[in-house]
Amino acid sequence: MTAPPGVLAGVDIGGTLTEVVLCAADLGVIDRFAVPTPAHEGGTAMVSAALDALRLLLDRTPGRLLGVGIGAAGVVDAPAGRILVASDSSFRGWAGFPVAAAVEEALGVPAYLDNDVNAFLRGEVARGAVVGERHVLGMTLGTGVGGALWLDGRLYDGPHGAAGEIGHVPGFGDLRCTCGGRGHLETLASGRSITARYAERTGRTTTARGVAEAAALGDPDAFAVYEASGTAVARAILVAAGLLDVTTFVIGGGVSRAWALLEPSVRHTLTDEPPVSGRRIRVRPALLGGDAVAVGAASRARAELGPVIRV
Template identity: 85%
Template sequence: MTAAVEVVAGVDIGGTTTQVVLCAADLGVIDRLGVPTPAAEGGAAMVGAALDALRRLLDRTPCRLLGVGVGAAGVVDARAGRILVASDSFRDWAGFPVTATVEEALGVPASLDNDVNAFLRGEVARGAVAGERHVLGMTLGTGVGGALWLDGALYDGPNGAAGEIGHVPGFGGLRCTCGGHGHLETLASGRSIAARYAERTGRSGARFTARGVAEAAALGDADALAVYEAAGAAVARAILVAAGLLDVTTFVIGGGVSRAWALLEPSLRRTLTAEPPVSGHPVRVLPAALGDDAVAVGAASRVRAGLDRVTRA
């Protein structure tokens, strides 16, 4: 009888969708399943939905599960395996013991990571920056997140906030969702792109999300093009700040807004060309390659690395 393949699972618990993947030893995705996130029903329901999806994958894929990695939005305590702070779109999520719940349900090791950290782990493991030693990752979604990979490992800093480029000031005076002013997020997040377009045109509503503004830009709408041009230039300025401070010159950009890469890239490249980093080393900026799998694959890579350390010990 052929032995069942050994796999690790990765889970991305987002505000709308939970993505679950099964990964082989090389972190290649064997199977995947996306299900709605019951964010309004509380932490137990959210983790329960992820576990149900994972069990469905295991039922249809002959394999032996070794561990589960979870990537989740919000501020997390990765060492304790629980959510510290969550947005008000998640009910009873702050304080929820994610890894303990998963381990009790499945009897295998589990790990927890912030979703942006997991995104970067995924892109370094199997994506656009595979094998790179020094990378700053940026996600342009509802908000703007960042994570830092230094000398071949995630660097989260003494307070867990390293790489959070989305909330660095210096990008005008608009009020940010975090309460600060002039943060990158006020120009480059999906929510802000829709807001900046509404300010210019008076048009808002369901049709004019960041995707709707991108569709208008593709049809030649001058205001939509201007909003994306401002977003791309702001991202480039943030990249130049990071390159100057950290001497990191490789960047990977994901999130829903990055799907409009053709609209962001021209002003991004122009800004980088006009103001190269002081090191003189060329800056590489790459769109993410893993799409909706990035966070889940990154979460799987974290638990995989933990299992490898135990094996070597």
Template identity: 75%
Template sequence: MTASGSRIPTPEVYAGLDIGGTTTQVVLCAADLTVVDSVEVPTPAAEGGRAMVRAALAALDLLRERVPSRLLGVGVGAAGVVDSRAGRILVASDSFRSWAGFPVTATVEDALGVPAFLDNDVNAFLRGEVAKGAVAGEPAALGMTLGTGVGGALWLDGALFEGAHGAAGEIGHLPGFGDLPCTCGGRGHLETLASGRSLAARYGERTGRSLTARGIAEVAVDGDLDALAVYEAAGAGVARAILITAGLVDLTTCVIGGGVSRAWDLLEPSIAAALAAEPPVSGQPIRVVRARLGSRAVAIGAASRARTELGAVTRVYGGGVGNCR
């Protein structure tokens, strides 16, 4: 109550869950997607899908105890191939137990009594960066994540473009980047040049040394020519994939995130040089930026998905959803 006796409205919030292989990020966002509170907890990936969702919901309970609010909806970003319409995981890596086939949104909705929505983590990453990050407000953008693998997503005409089978934007598995075997079973994919795992493999082939992508970045800064060479090849490969995408869908903005992007000073020069040497057929310069939201990008993007979906429902049907705590 205020001093005049009027009741203070309960704030309305959206939740975003980023269920990763190692950690789970949970955020509560205001209507404008400003993060009100957040928490990170370990993901019990070896214990199965039910345990993973239970851990995420327990973290959300903690936030809701700290921030009394009316929860309108929940978005979930998850690693792997997902069926966003059915709210289910289709394919997951062997890092997860009993995750493939798990009904994520149904489980969350049953627990919370509010609508839930599922995206794969790269789609959610791009939603987050378009909503509140480095490419906020852009009508069209390519999102790339350079981590253990290479992921991609497309934002076209102000909305995520998923394609006929939900696989649009999977830039990491474009062929034509040499003949090295890829983790997916194919050969010569972008991922064989630009993922953290491939950087380590390429450096090991050149030197016989075993270093992580971060370790390679550290010695590159000290002038290690082999380390500089593998990062230069990664940047050139990324630029070529951007140009292919730009030629197909005529976009001029790309945002790059993921652990490998922390070595931005090593990647960006070769990306810029390759783009300058062979500009897109449109003649328009391509802007490439580093992601801004860091480890919260997927969770914020997941909350953004919930806000978008529920905003559409409200506009069509009127009324509201949600519950209070």
């Protein structure tokens, strides 16, 4: 009797939800499960919640677990599998936590940690909007703005682990950013900034989704906020294209669900200011949705395990 094939697990530990997926060797999702993230209860509680979800999936899915990839918010030391820096307002007891070691000890299989935006880009390259691309910049427009860089067919972290962090590039006005700087892309293109800019114009407080719904109904203030956001994203794309000669971009995150509102100003700006290379810039909305980080984390595990995995 042939044994069932091995499976890979991918975990996305976000500030609100933790999603776990089981993947086949080709990274196709077999099953998924999401649980609330106990972000204010510390690293042990967060990893325990992820492990409970993973065990539930393993109980109902045949196959031997080969390895686990984890994508997590914050600055991470990927080789050490440890969180370096995390927002105190979103997480408690997360900075310094040895995530990979805790998962390995609990499950007895190799585990690998990535920053969540890096994992998002891995996922979109492996199974999403930019499959097979050699050079890509990934951007996530969520509560904040994150970025990751794929060069010569592999993730490029940079010498200090911050390569691709387009959200905190200055030159976008003078508004104060959540990081303490001024004029960063995040002040115009994040969900938090969209709600703030709309409130400044109208005196009304809502969510980024609420602003998008208002724009779709013809609210000129809501439309203007999204137009400014799209223009800022396009300018950041042009900066990256000029510095890195990268001309393929994938955009994800919650704000990107309103791509129909962002795209016109993105396209208009890119048409008016083509990159110095003269090459056409391709901007693609992400395809994997909420699975992107978890699938990307699983792809990291697959790459690290190498010969153990047969596609």
